[in-house]
Amino acid sequence: MKIAIIGTRGIPNHYGGFEQCAEYLALGLVNRGCEVIVYNSHNHPYQEDVWKGVKIVHCYDPENKIGTAGQFIYDLNCIFDLRKHNCDIVLQLGYTSSSIWGWLMPKKTIVTTNMDGLEWKRTKYSEKVKKFLRYAESLGVKYSDYLISDSIGIQNYLKETYKVDSTYIAYGATLFENNKEDVLKNYDLRSYEYDMLIARLEPENSIEIILDGVAKAKLNRPFLIVGNHDTPYGKYLKQKFSSFLQIQFVGGIYDINVLNNLRYYSNIYFHGHTVGGTNPSLLEAMASNSLICANDNDFNRYILGNDAIYFKNADDIVNHLVNVKYEENQFQSMLSENKRKIVDQFDWEIIVDQYTNHFKDILKVKKSII
Missing domain, CATH: 3.40.50.2000 (Glycogen Phosphorylase B;)
Structure with a gap:
């Protein structure tokens, strides 16, 4: 052909x-x-x-x-x-x-x-x-x-x-197994002691809601936003949250190995997308053994089912940031199921x-x- x-x-x-x-x-x-x-x-x-x-x-x-x-x-x-x-x-x-x-x-x-x-x-x-x-x-x-x-x-x-x-x-997606903790040094991070999201900085990706929650949680734990922020909306977000030093806009990263390692070692990976089909970054997070907190909508639930935690508003974000720890046993079955889906379906x-x-x-x- x-x-x-x-x-x-x-x-x-x-x-x-x-x-x-x-x-x-x-x-x-x-x-x-x-x-x-x-x-x-x-x-x-x-x-x-x-x-x-x-x-x-x-x-x-x-x-x-x-x-x-x-x-x-x-x-x-x-x-x-x-x-x-x-x-x-x-x-x-x-x-x-x-x-x-x-x-x-x-x-x-x-x-x-x-x-x-x-x-x-x-x-x-x-x-x-x-x-x-x-x-x-x-x-x-x-x-x-x-x-x-x-x-x-x-x-x-x-x-x-x-x-x-x-x-x-x-x-x-491809199951990620080449985890290298030294990638974190470039971002002054320690494994499982930061949270993050990867997305285009657009309103429908719930970024403002997520960051409102980060601000309200008042934690010192770093929160990474990976995505091009040199846009009108990106500049608006940077200005609004400029006083919150834990919120770090690191720009776009296109090296898939770096992205996967950042996902792999994060505490919570936030996925705020509300529009679209099977989102690539969601599958890559699943393949990277991430504990996913997703916007509660049908598109995300079609893929994740019960193998994620969900949010609808900033208060939900606060609750998860304060109470959820990646290494807790209750979440390990979610991680295993998401990796199985990658191998069997995606x-x-x-x-x-x-x-x-x-x-x-x-x-x-x-x-x-x-």
Whole structure:
């Protein structure tokens, strides 16, 4: 099979969840004998034409010059280039800035789209933007031959809203076993004597609620916020909590080994995401043996079930920070169950196999029609 992956800033990952997904998928598909093309922004740090057997196509991306509108131009450039290749399948990761160009997709190529989360629910967007995102979502459904949902919640939503079926394939993770305590020295931390979160600094990730709880708890224990804070909302949070010295904004960290070690040795790992499907950072926390305190919503409970502690407000955060200790026996079964889920359900090899089978199935349907 010849497969193209579009919708990301490119690989190797230097940005976020879909880029990480594209990286693991591309490598896994190449190892299974597929020919794989991944589209990269021309601004991507990796400038070669091949990466570990994956063909890289660089397309002009003016986002750094003109902002969000540049994403639409970048996606259009990718689709135009895609028309030059005789691919069997296009895997589209997300739809936000690409679905308006869906009618330009090569007609003989099967388009299957991972629909991501419910982007229009994000509180950072104005009503006008939310309206556009719902429209873009509908176009993503319209111009795709097949749909992929990375959570049961998204699968149910697509069925109820658009009366369409989708294939459930979760995000993936790899069980983390390369723990090295010396990573903590760079952050002046001691094992199990700090708490943390990893997220984009956006309102729907409950960061302000969590930090309100940290402030109210009045503990001296360090609290790490990992994520780019050079944004308007990041600056607002830094200013609001500037007097609380235990709250440390450490910026974005993209070395997965460093992230996994920070998760592994934390006391409580907070996951405040309220929008989306199977969140990558949640699975990575499970794979890193983290004691997870998650926002109490269906998306998180689909994955964690009873193997986490939950919060709804800042008072819940205070209660957990004051009373929960990672090493207490009552939490060890949660950690074991979450690691078992990674091995049995979410390991990247399993996820790549599911994508491979999905591609084979839809290609078989096309050939039977021809």
